[in-house]
Amino acid sequence: MKLFTKGLLLIALPSVVELALLAVVFDTQEQTARAVQSAADSKQILYQAAALEDPLLRQAARVRTGLIVSDAAFIDRHAAWVDLSDRLMHLDQLVADTPQQAGRVRTMRDAINRYHAQALDAVQSLRDGHSVKSYMALEANPMPAQISIVRNELAAFIAEASRLDAERSTSVMQTRARQQYALIAAVVGSMLIWAVTALVFARNIGRRLEVLTDHAERLGHGQPLSAPLAGNDEIAALDAALHQTSARLRIAEQEQVTLQKRLQARAAELAGVNEALRQETQDNEMFIYSVSHDLRSPLVNLQGFSKELQVSCDDVRSTIDEAHLPDPEQRRLARVLDGDMRESLQFLRSSVTRAAAIIDALLRISRAGRLEYQWQRVSVGRVVARAVDGLQAPIRERFATVTVRELPSAWGDPAAIEQVFSNLISNALNFLDPSRPGRIEVGALAAEPEEDAQPPAQPQAPTTRTYYVRDNGLGIPAAYMPKMFRAFQRLHGDISKGDGIGLALVRRTVERHGGRVWVESAEGAGSTFFVVLPDQPARPV
Incomplete structure:
Protein backbone atom coordinates (compact mmCIF):
# COMPACT_ATOMS: atom_id res chain seq x y z
CA MET A 1 0.00 0.00 0.00
CA ALA A 186 -18.76 11.85 20.77
CA VAL A 187 -16.26 14.63 21.54
CA VAL A 188 -13.94 12.44 23.59
CA GLY A 189 -14.32 9.54 21.17
CA SER A 190 -13.47 11.75 18.21
CA MET A 191 -10.30 12.98 19.88
CA LEU A 192 -9.31 9.46 20.90
CA ILE A 193 -9.98 8.09 17.43
CA TRP A 194 -7.77 10.71 15.80
CA ALA A 195 -5.08 10.18 18.42
CA VAL A 196 -5.14 6.38 18.14
CA THR A 197 -5.22 6.45 14.33
CA ALA A 198 -2.35 8.91 14.17
CA LEU A 199 -0.40 6.85 16.74
CA VAL A 200 -0.92 3.63 14.80
CA PHE A 201 0.08 5.29 11.55
CA ALA A 202 3.10 6.91 13.21
CA ARG A 203 4.21 3.67 14.83
CA ASN A 204 3.86 1.79 11.55
CA ILE A 205 5.79 4.33 9.51
CA GLY A 206 8.21 4.97 12.36
CA ARG A 207 9.04 1.29 12.76
CA ARG A 208 9.64 0.91 9.05
CA LEU A 209 11.76 4.06 9.00
CA GLU A 210 13.75 2.72 11.95
CA VAL A 211 14.41 -0.48 10.04
CA LEU A 212 15.31 1.56 6.97
CA THR A 213 17.66 3.75 9.01
CA ASP A 214 19.22 0.69 10.61
CA HIS A 215 19.84 -0.81 7.20
CA ALA A 216 21.41 2.42 6.03
CA GLU A 217 23.72 2.45 9.06
CA ARG A 218 24.63 -1.18 8.54
CA LEU A 219 25.26 -0.39 4.91
CA GLY A 220 27.54 2.45 5.91
CA HIS A 221 29.50 0.20 8.28
CA GLY A 222 29.69 -2.65 5.82
CA GLN A 223 27.65 -4.94 8.07
CA PRO A 224 25.14 -7.48 6.74
CA LEU A 225 21.55 -6.30 6.57
CA SER A 226 18.55 -7.95 8.21
CA ALA A 227 15.54 -9.30 6.33
CA PRO A 228 14.06 -6.83 3.83
CA LEU A 229 10.87 -4.97 4.67
CA ALA A 230 7.60 -6.45 3.43
CA GLY A 231 5.10 -4.45 1.42
CA ASN A 232 5.03 -2.52 -1.83
CA ASP A 233 5.23 1.07 -0.66
CA GLU A 234 8.02 3.54 -1.30
CA ILE A 235 9.85 2.62 1.91
CA ALA A 236 9.89 -1.07 0.96
CA ALA A 237 11.17 -0.15 -2.51
CA LEU A 238 13.92 1.95 -0.96
CA ASP A 239 14.81 -0.87 1.44
CA ALA A 240 15.05 -3.30 -1.48
CA ALA A 241 17.40 -0.89 -3.19
CA LEU A 242 19.51 -0.77 -0.01
CA HIS A 243 19.81 -4.53 0.00
CA GLN A 244 20.97 -4.46 -3.59
CA THR A 245 23.44 -1.76 -2.68
CA SER A 246 24.72 -3.80 0.26
CA ALA A 247 25.46 -6.69 -2.06
CA ARG A 248 27.45 -4.37 -4.29
CA LEU A 249 29.29 -2.77 -1.38
CA ARG A 250 30.72 -6.08 -0.22
CA ILE A 251 32.99 -5.89 -3.27
CA ALA A 252 34.31 -2.46 -2.16
CA GLU A 253 35.27 -3.11 1.49
CA GLN A 254 38.49 -1.14 1.07
CA GLU A 255 36.44 2.09 1.11
CA GLN A 256 34.73 1.20 4.39
CA VAL A 257 36.83 3.45 6.67
CA THR A 258 36.44 6.54 4.53
CA LEU A 259 32.74 5.90 4.12
CA GLN A 260 32.27 5.45 7.88
CA LYS A 261 33.93 8.79 8.67
CA ARG A 262 31.72 10.54 6.16
CA LEU A 263 28.68 8.86 7.60
CA GLN A 264 29.61 10.03 11.12
CA ALA A 265 30.02 13.59 9.93
CA ARG A 266 26.73 13.33 8.13
CA ALA A 267 25.06 11.94 11.24
CA ALA A 268 26.25 14.92 13.31
CA GLU A 269 24.96 17.30 10.66
CA LEU A 270 21.70 15.39 10.54
CA ALA A 271 21.36 15.68 14.32
CA GLY A 272 21.74 19.46 14.10
CA VAL A 273 19.22 19.67 11.31
CA ASN A 274 16.84 17.47 13.27
CA GLU A 275 17.19 19.69 16.32
CA ALA A 276 16.49 22.80 14.26
CA LEU A 277 13.54 21.09 12.66
CA ARG A 278 12.32 19.93 16.07
CA GLN A 279 12.45 23.47 17.43
CA GLU A 280 10.71 24.84 14.37
CA THR A 281 8.08 22.13 14.53
CA GLN A 282 7.52 22.86 18.23
CA ASP A 283 7.02 26.58 17.49
CA ASN A 284 4.62 25.76 14.68
CA GLU A 285 2.69 23.39 16.89
CA MET A 286 2.28 26.06 19.59
CA PHE A 287 0.90 28.51 17.03
CA ILE A 288 -1.33 25.93 15.41
CA TYR A 289 -2.66 24.77 18.77
CA SER A 290 -3.60 28.33 19.70
CA VAL A 291 -5.54 28.72 16.43
CA SER A 292 -7.45 25.46 16.25
CA HIS A 293 -6.02 22.40 18.00
CA ASP A 294 -8.72 19.97 16.94
CA LEU A 295 -8.34 20.82 13.24
CA ARG A 296 -4.59 21.34 13.09
CA SER A 297 -3.21 18.38 15.06
CA PRO A 298 -3.56 15.79 12.23
CA LEU A 299 -1.96 18.21 9.74
CA VAL A 300 0.99 18.87 12.08
CA ASN A 301 1.61 15.13 12.41
CA LEU A 302 1.60 14.64 8.62
CA GLN A 303 3.88 17.64 8.15
CA GLY A 304 6.39 16.37 10.69
CA PHE A 305 6.50 12.84 9.32
CA SER A 306 6.92 14.04 5.76
CA LYS A 307 9.91 16.18 6.78
CA GLU A 308 11.52 13.32 8.66
CA LEU A 309 10.99 11.05 5.69
CA GLN A 310 12.50 13.66 3.34
CA VAL A 311 15.54 14.03 5.61
CA SER A 312 15.94 10.27 5.71
CA CYS A 313 15.67 10.12 1.92
CA ASP A 314 18.27 12.87 1.56
CA ASP A 315 20.53 11.00 3.97
CA VAL A 316 20.17 7.80 2.00
CA ARG A 317 20.74 9.69 -1.25
CA SER A 318 23.95 11.18 0.11
CA THR A 319 25.08 7.79 1.30
CA ILE A 320 24.42 6.32 -2.13
CA ASP A 321 26.20 9.19 -3.90
CA GLU A 322 29.23 8.75 -1.71
CA ALA A 323 29.28 5.00 -2.29
CA HIS A 324 30.34 5.50 -5.95
CA LEU A 325 28.06 2.75 -7.16
CA PRO A 326 28.00 1.58 -10.75
CA ASP A 327 25.89 3.73 -13.07
CA PRO A 328 23.01 1.23 -13.48
CA GLU A 329 22.55 0.94 -9.72
CA GLN A 330 23.06 4.68 -9.28
CA ARG A 331 20.32 5.46 -11.81
CA ARG A 332 17.96 2.88 -10.33
CA LEU A 333 18.31 4.30 -6.82
CA ALA A 334 17.99 7.86 -8.13
CA ARG A 335 14.83 6.89 -9.95
CA VAL A 336 13.32 5.52 -6.72
CA LEU A 337 14.40 8.48 -4.60
CA ASP A 338 13.77 11.29 -7.08
CA GLY A 339 10.74 9.73 -8.73
CA ASP A 340 7.82 8.22 -6.86
CA MET A 341 9.22 8.97 -3.41
CA ARG A 342 9.85 12.66 -4.06
CA GLU A 343 6.59 13.06 -5.92
CA SER A 344 4.64 11.43 -3.09
CA LEU A 345 6.33 13.59 -0.49
CA GLN A 346 5.79 16.72 -2.57
CA PHE A 347 2.11 15.87 -3.02
CA LEU A 348 1.75 15.19 0.70
CA ARG A 349 3.34 18.49 1.67
CA SER A 350 1.32 20.50 -0.84
CA SER A 351 -1.89 18.85 0.36
CA VAL A 352 -1.09 19.70 3.98
CA THR A 353 -0.29 23.28 3.01
CA ARG A 354 -3.53 23.60 1.06
CA ALA A 355 -5.50 22.15 3.96
CA ALA A 356 -3.95 24.65 6.36
CA ALA A 357 -4.80 27.50 4.01
CA ILE A 358 -8.35 26.28 3.79
CA ILE A 359 -8.57 26.11 7.59
CA ASP A 360 -7.24 29.68 7.86
CA ALA A 361 -9.78 30.87 5.34
CA LEU A 362 -12.56 29.06 7.12
CA LEU A 363 -11.50 30.63 10.41
CA ARG A 364 -11.65 34.05 8.78
CA ILE A 365 -15.12 33.33 7.49
CA SER A 366 -16.11 32.00 10.90
CA ARG A 367 -14.77 35.08 12.66
CA ALA A 368 -16.70 37.26 10.25
CA GLY A 369 -19.86 35.59 11.52
CA ARG A 370 -18.96 36.06 15.22
CA LEU A 371 -17.68 39.63 15.37
CA GLU A 372 -19.67 41.92 17.65
CA TYR A 373 -21.05 44.74 15.48
CA GLN A 374 -21.38 48.31 16.70
CA TRP A 375 -24.74 49.23 15.20
CA GLN A 376 -25.10 52.90 14.27
CA ARG A 377 -25.92 55.29 11.46
CA VAL A 378 -23.10 54.92 8.93
CA SER A 379 -22.05 57.49 6.36
CA VAL A 380 -21.46 55.17 3.42
CA GLY A 381 -19.76 57.98 1.49
CA ARG A 382 -17.10 58.30 4.19
CA VAL A 383 -16.40 54.59 4.53
CA VAL A 384 -16.12 54.24 0.72
CA ALA A 385 -13.70 57.18 0.65
CA ARG A 386 -11.55 55.48 3.28
CA ALA A 387 -11.66 52.23 1.30
CA VAL A 388 -10.57 54.05 -1.90
CA ASP A 389 -7.73 55.82 -0.02
CA GLY A 390 -6.50 52.45 1.24
CA LEU A 391 -6.42 51.12 -2.35
CA GLN A 392 -4.56 54.03 -3.94
CA ALA A 393 -1.46 51.90 -4.65
CA PRO A 394 -3.24 49.25 -6.78
CA ILE A 395 -5.37 51.99 -8.37
CA ARG A 396 -2.23 53.78 -9.58
CA GLU A 397 -0.59 50.52 -10.65
CA ARG A 398 -3.55 49.68 -12.92
CA PHE A 399 -4.06 53.29 -14.10
CA ALA A 400 -7.70 52.98 -13.07
CA THR A 401 -10.27 55.69 -12.43
CA VAL A 402 -12.59 55.29 -9.42
CA THR A 403 -15.72 57.46 -9.40
CA VAL A 404 -17.78 57.71 -6.21
CA ARG A 405 -21.33 59.02 -6.62
CA GLU A 406 -23.51 60.42 -3.85
CA LEU A 407 -24.12 57.61 -1.37
CA PRO A 408 -26.95 57.71 1.19
CA SER A 409 -26.31 56.57 4.74
CA ALA A 410 -27.10 53.08 6.02
CA TRP A 411 -27.59 51.32 9.34
CA GLY A 412 -24.83 48.93 10.39
CA ASP A 413 -21.25 48.56 11.58
CA PRO A 414 -18.84 51.11 10.01
CA ALA A 415 -15.82 48.79 9.93
CA ALA A 416 -17.81 45.91 8.44
CA ILE A 417 -19.40 48.09 5.74
CA GLU A 418 -15.99 49.55 4.88
CA GLN A 419 -14.64 46.00 4.50
CA VAL A 420 -17.52 45.13 2.16
CA PHE A 421 -16.80 48.02 -0.24
CA SER A 422 -13.02 47.53 0.10
CA ASN A 423 -13.37 43.91 -1.01
CA LEU A 424 -15.68 44.80 -3.92
CA ILE A 425 -13.46 47.63 -5.18
CA SER A 426 -10.32 45.48 -4.75
CA ASN A 427 -12.04 42.67 -6.65
CA ALA A 428 -12.92 45.07 -9.46
CA LEU A 429 -9.30 46.30 -9.61
CA ASN A 430 -7.94 42.76 -9.77
CA PHE A 431 -10.05 41.84 -12.79
CA LEU A 432 -9.81 44.96 -14.94
CA ASP A 433 -9.14 44.38 -18.61
CA PRO A 434 -5.47 45.38 -19.23
CA SER A 435 -6.30 46.16 -22.85
CA ARG A 436 -8.38 49.27 -22.00
CA PRO A 437 -8.45 52.02 -19.34
CA GLY A 438 -10.05 50.75 -16.17
CA ARG A 439 -13.15 52.51 -14.82
CA ILE A 440 -14.82 51.71 -11.52
CA GLU A 441 -17.98 53.45 -10.32
CA VAL A 442 -19.51 53.29 -6.82
CA GLY A 443 -23.07 54.59 -6.45
CA ALA A 444 -26.57 53.92 -5.19
CA LEU A 445 -29.87 53.20 -6.92
CA ALA A 446 -32.85 55.46 -6.44
CA ALA A 447 -34.81 54.60 -3.29
CA GLU A 448 -38.04 52.68 -3.79
CA PRO A 449 -40.82 52.77 -1.16
CA GLU A 450 -41.86 49.52 0.44
CA GLU A 451 -44.97 47.86 -0.90
CA ASP A 452 -47.19 48.31 2.15
CA ALA A 453 -50.92 48.59 2.74
CA GLN A 454 -50.98 52.38 3.22
CA PRO A 455 -52.90 55.18 1.44
CA PRO A 456 -51.07 56.78 -1.50
CA ALA A 457 -51.20 60.15 0.28
CA GLN A 458 -48.89 58.78 2.99
CA PRO A 459 -45.90 57.14 1.22
CA GLN A 460 -43.84 54.66 3.24
CA ALA A 461 -40.18 55.58 3.67
CA PRO A 462 -37.77 52.94 2.31
CA THR A 463 -36.14 50.65 4.85
CA THR A 464 -33.23 49.53 2.62
CA ARG A 465 -30.73 51.13 0.25
CA THR A 466 -29.20 49.47 -2.81
CA TYR A 467 -25.58 50.32 -3.62
CA TYR A 468 -23.49 49.15 -6.57
CA VAL A 469 -19.85 48.78 -7.61
CA ARG A 470 -19.57 48.75 -11.43
CA ASP A 471 -16.45 48.07 -13.50
CA ASN A 472 -15.52 47.61 -17.16
CA GLY A 473 -13.29 44.63 -16.49
CA LEU A 474 -13.10 41.10 -17.85
CA GLY A 475 -16.60 40.14 -16.79
CA ILE A 476 -17.90 36.81 -15.54
CA PRO A 477 -18.98 33.85 -17.70
CA ALA A 478 -22.63 32.90 -17.25
CA ALA A 479 -21.72 29.37 -16.15
CA TYR A 480 -19.63 30.76 -13.29
CA MET A 481 -22.26 33.18 -11.93
CA PRO A 482 -23.87 30.78 -9.40
CA LYS A 483 -20.45 30.15 -7.80
CA MET A 484 -19.37 33.76 -7.36
CA PHE A 485 -20.10 34.09 -3.64
CA ARG A 486 -18.90 30.64 -2.62
CA ALA A 487 -15.69 30.30 -0.66
CA PHE A 488 -12.54 29.14 -2.50
CA GLN A 489 -14.03 29.82 -5.95
CA ARG A 490 -11.52 31.80 -8.04
CA LEU A 491 -11.98 33.02 -11.62
CA HIS A 492 -9.03 34.17 -13.75
CA GLY A 493 -6.58 32.67 -11.25
CA ASP A 494 -3.73 33.39 -13.65
CA ILE A 495 -4.40 37.13 -13.41
CA SER A 496 -4.99 37.66 -9.71
CA LYS A 497 -3.77 35.84 -6.64
CA GLY A 498 -5.93 35.20 -3.59
CA ASP A 499 -7.58 32.55 -1.50
CA GLY A 500 -11.05 33.03 -3.01
CA ILE A 501 -12.94 34.09 0.14
CA GLY A 502 -13.32 37.85 -0.44
CA LEU A 503 -16.78 37.64 -1.98
CA ALA A 504 -17.82 34.98 0.53
CA LEU A 505 -16.90 37.41 3.34
CA VAL A 506 -18.88 40.13 1.57
CA ARG A 507 -21.96 37.94 1.44
CA ARG A 508 -21.58 36.86 5.09
CA THR A 509 -21.22 40.47 6.27
CA VAL A 510 -24.11 41.78 4.18
CA GLU A 511 -26.41 38.97 5.29
CA ARG A 512 -25.56 39.68 8.94
CA HIS A 513 -26.74 43.23 8.28
CA GLY A 514 -30.04 41.84 7.05
CA GLY A 515 -29.30 42.65 3.41
CA ARG A 516 -28.30 40.75 0.29
CA VAL A 517 -25.71 40.91 -2.48
CA TRP A 518 -25.75 39.79 -6.12
CA VAL A 519 -23.90 40.41 -9.37
CA GLU A 520 -24.83 41.14 -12.96
CA SER A 521 -22.14 40.69 -15.59
CA ALA A 522 -21.40 40.22 -19.26
CA GLU A 523 -18.18 38.48 -20.21
CA GLY A 524 -15.77 40.96 -21.75
CA ALA A 525 -17.91 44.00 -20.82
CA GLY A 526 -17.59 44.22 -17.03
CA SER A 527 -19.55 43.44 -13.87
CA THR A 528 -21.85 45.23 -11.43
CA PHE A 529 -22.11 44.07 -7.83
CA PHE A 530 -25.25 45.18 -5.96
CA VAL A 531 -25.40 45.44 -2.16
CA VAL A 532 -28.63 45.99 -0.21
CA LEU A 533 -28.16 47.41 3.31
CA PRO A 534 -30.75 48.48 5.90
CA ASP A 535 -31.58 52.16 6.05
CA GLN A 536 -32.81 52.03 9.65
CA PRO A 537 -32.86 49.62 12.60
CA ALA A 538 -35.01 46.55 12.22
CA ARG A 539 -38.59 47.02 13.34
CA PRO A 540 -39.60 45.18 16.51
CA VAL A 541 -41.78 42.18 15.76
Missing part, protein backbone atom coordinates in the same frame (compact mmCIF):
# COMPACT_ATOMS: atom_id res chain seq x y z
CA LYS A 2 1.43 3.36 -1.04
CA LEU A 3 2.06 6.12 1.49
CA PHE A 4 -0.54 8.25 -0.25
CA THR A 5 -3.18 5.53 0.25
CA LYS A 6 -2.21 5.16 3.89
CA GLY A 7 -2.60 8.88 4.34
CA LEU A 8 -6.10 8.74 2.86
CA LEU A 9 -6.99 5.92 5.24
CA LEU A 10 -5.67 7.99 8.12
CA ILE A 11 -8.24 10.65 7.23
CA ALA A 12 -11.11 8.43 6.08
CA LEU A 13 -11.33 5.89 8.92
CA PRO A 14 -11.65 8.40 11.79
CA SER A 15 -14.10 10.42 9.71
CA VAL A 16 -16.38 7.40 9.27
CA VAL A 17 -16.33 6.68 13.01
CA GLU A 18 -17.02 10.36 13.74
CA LEU A 19 -20.06 10.23 11.48
CA ALA A 20 -21.33 7.22 13.43
CA LEU A 21 -20.83 9.09 16.71
CA LEU A 22 -22.72 12.07 15.29
CA ALA A 23 -25.57 9.76 14.31
CA VAL A 24 -25.79 8.58 17.93
CA VAL A 25 -25.86 12.19 19.13
CA PHE A 26 -28.64 13.09 16.68
CA ASP A 27 -30.63 10.02 17.78
CA THR A 28 -30.44 11.04 21.45
CA GLN A 29 -31.51 14.56 20.50
CA GLU A 30 -34.56 13.17 18.74
CA GLN A 31 -35.41 11.00 21.75
CA THR A 32 -35.13 14.01 24.05
CA ALA A 33 -37.47 16.04 21.83
CA ARG A 34 -40.06 13.23 21.89
CA ALA A 35 -39.79 12.91 25.68
CA VAL A 36 -40.23 16.67 26.16
CA GLN A 37 -43.30 16.67 23.89
CA SER A 38 -44.78 13.72 25.79
CA ALA A 39 -44.24 15.49 29.12
CA ALA A 40 -45.93 18.63 27.77
CA ASP A 41 -48.89 16.51 26.64
CA SER A 42 -49.14 15.04 30.15
CA LYS A 43 -49.33 18.54 31.66
CA GLN A 44 -52.07 19.45 29.20
CA ILE A 45 -54.03 16.29 30.05
CA LEU A 46 -53.86 17.02 33.79
CA TYR A 47 -54.97 20.58 33.19
CA GLN A 48 -57.93 19.54 31.04
CA ALA A 49 -58.99 16.82 33.51
CA ALA A 50 -58.75 19.15 36.51
CA ALA A 51 -60.88 21.75 34.71
CA LEU A 52 -63.69 19.23 34.04
CA GLU A 53 -65.16 18.70 37.51
CA ASP A 54 -66.24 22.26 38.35
CA PRO A 55 -68.49 22.86 35.31
CA LEU A 56 -69.98 19.37 35.76
CA LEU A 57 -70.86 20.04 39.41
CA ARG A 58 -72.26 23.46 38.54
CA GLN A 59 -74.48 21.92 35.90
CA ALA A 60 -75.66 19.22 38.37
CA ALA A 61 -76.48 21.95 40.85
CA ARG A 62 -78.52 23.80 38.21
CA VAL A 63 -80.44 20.62 37.41
CA ARG A 64 -81.26 20.04 41.08
CA THR A 65 -82.25 23.70 41.56
CA GLY A 66 -84.46 23.60 38.47
CA LEU A 67 -86.27 20.51 39.77
CA ILE A 68 -86.78 22.07 43.21
CA VAL A 69 -88.17 25.35 41.90
CA SER A 70 -89.83 23.67 38.87
CA ASP A 71 -88.09 26.03 36.48
CA ALA A 72 -86.81 24.52 33.22
CA ALA A 73 -84.61 27.56 32.59
CA PHE A 74 -82.17 26.39 35.27
CA ILE A 75 -81.77 23.00 33.63
CA ASP A 76 -81.81 23.76 29.91
CA ARG A 77 -78.35 25.34 29.60
CA HIS A 78 -77.34 24.08 26.19
CA ALA A 79 -74.01 25.97 26.13
CA ALA A 80 -72.89 24.32 29.37
CA TRP A 81 -73.59 20.82 28.05
CA VAL A 82 -71.78 21.67 24.78
CA ASP A 83 -68.80 22.95 26.78
CA LEU A 84 -68.66 19.69 28.78
CA SER A 85 -68.87 17.67 25.56
CA ASP A 86 -66.06 19.71 23.95
CA ARG A 87 -63.85 19.28 26.99
CA LEU A 88 -64.38 15.51 26.97
CA MET A 89 -63.72 15.35 23.21
CA HIS A 90 -60.47 17.29 23.64
CA LEU A 91 -59.45 15.04 26.52
CA ASP A 92 -60.25 11.98 24.44
CA GLN A 93 -57.95 13.22 21.67
CA LEU A 94 -55.12 13.84 24.13
CA VAL A 95 -55.25 10.29 25.56
CA ALA A 96 -55.95 8.49 22.29
CA ASP A 97 -52.63 6.62 22.63
CA THR A 98 -53.51 5.39 26.16
CA PRO A 99 -56.33 2.80 25.89
CA GLN A 100 -57.05 2.66 29.63
CA GLN A 101 -57.37 6.43 29.94
CA ALA A 102 -59.40 6.61 26.74
CA GLY A 103 -61.81 4.03 28.21
CA ARG A 104 -62.27 6.18 31.32
CA VAL A 105 -63.02 9.20 29.15
CA ARG A 106 -65.66 7.20 27.25
CA THR A 107 -67.22 6.03 30.53
CA MET A 108 -67.42 9.65 31.77
CA ARG A 109 -68.89 10.76 28.46
CA ASP A 110 -71.56 8.02 28.58
CA ALA A 111 -72.48 8.91 32.17
CA ILE A 112 -72.73 12.63 31.34
CA ASN A 113 -74.78 11.87 28.23
CA ARG A 114 -77.20 9.78 30.30
CA TYR A 115 -77.42 12.49 32.91
CA HIS A 116 -77.97 15.06 30.16
CA ALA A 117 -80.74 12.92 28.65
CA GLN A 118 -82.33 12.59 32.08
CA ALA A 119 -82.15 16.36 32.54
CA LEU A 120 -83.74 16.93 29.11
CA ASP A 121 -86.61 14.57 30.05
CA ALA A 122 -87.13 16.58 33.23
CA VAL A 123 -87.16 19.83 31.23
CA GLN A 124 -89.77 18.39 28.86
CA SER A 125 -91.95 17.23 31.80
CA LEU A 126 -91.77 20.70 33.36
CA ARG A 127 -92.76 22.33 30.08
CA ASP A 128 -95.64 19.87 29.63
CA GLY A 129 -96.85 20.46 33.20
CA HIS A 130 -96.21 16.90 34.31
CA SER A 131 -94.96 15.85 37.72
CA VAL A 132 -91.20 15.60 38.21
CA LYS A 133 -91.31 13.60 41.41
CA SER A 134 -89.61 10.67 39.74
CA TYR A 135 -86.73 12.94 38.73
CA MET A 136 -86.67 14.43 42.22
CA ALA A 137 -86.25 10.92 43.57
CA LEU A 138 -83.16 10.51 41.37
CA GLU A 139 -81.76 13.69 42.91
CA ALA A 140 -82.53 12.61 46.49
CA ASN A 141 -78.97 11.38 47.11
CA PRO A 142 -76.21 13.89 47.93
CA MET A 143 -74.81 13.24 44.48
CA PRO A 144 -76.64 11.86 41.41
CA ALA A 145 -75.51 8.37 40.45
CA GLN A 146 -74.22 9.42 37.01
CA ILE A 147 -72.30 12.35 38.50
CA SER A 148 -70.78 9.98 41.08
CA ILE A 149 -69.65 7.70 38.27
CA VAL A 150 -68.07 10.63 36.49
CA ARG A 151 -66.30 11.83 39.63
CA ASN A 152 -64.97 8.37 40.42
CA GLU A 153 -63.73 7.84 36.88
CA LEU A 154 -62.28 11.36 36.84
CA ALA A 155 -60.40 10.73 40.10
CA ALA A 156 -58.98 7.50 38.70
CA PHE A 157 -58.16 9.29 35.44
CA ILE A 158 -56.28 12.09 37.23
CA ALA A 159 -54.39 9.60 39.40
CA GLU A 160 -53.27 7.63 36.36
CA ALA A 161 -52.44 10.83 34.46
CA SER A 162 -50.35 12.06 37.41
CA ARG A 163 -48.49 8.76 37.45
CA LEU A 164 -47.85 8.96 33.70
CA ASP A 165 -46.74 12.58 34.05
CA ALA A 166 -44.22 11.60 36.73
CA GLU A 167 -42.93 8.80 34.52
CA ARG A 168 -42.61 11.09 31.51
CA SER A 169 -40.87 13.81 33.54
CA THR A 170 -38.42 11.20 34.75
CA SER A 171 -37.99 10.03 31.14
CA VAL A 172 -37.21 13.61 30.06
CA MET A 173 -34.47 13.90 32.67
CA GLN A 174 -33.05 10.51 31.71
CA THR A 175 -33.04 11.25 27.97
CA ARG A 176 -31.41 14.62 28.58
CA ALA A 177 -28.75 12.93 30.68
CA ARG A 178 -28.20 10.38 27.90
CA GLN A 179 -27.97 13.20 25.39
CA GLN A 180 -25.24 14.89 27.45
CA TYR A 181 -23.37 11.62 27.86
CA ALA A 182 -23.65 10.94 24.12
CA LEU A 183 -22.30 14.40 23.28
CA ILE A 184 -19.40 14.02 25.69
CA ALA A 185 -18.70 10.54 24.35
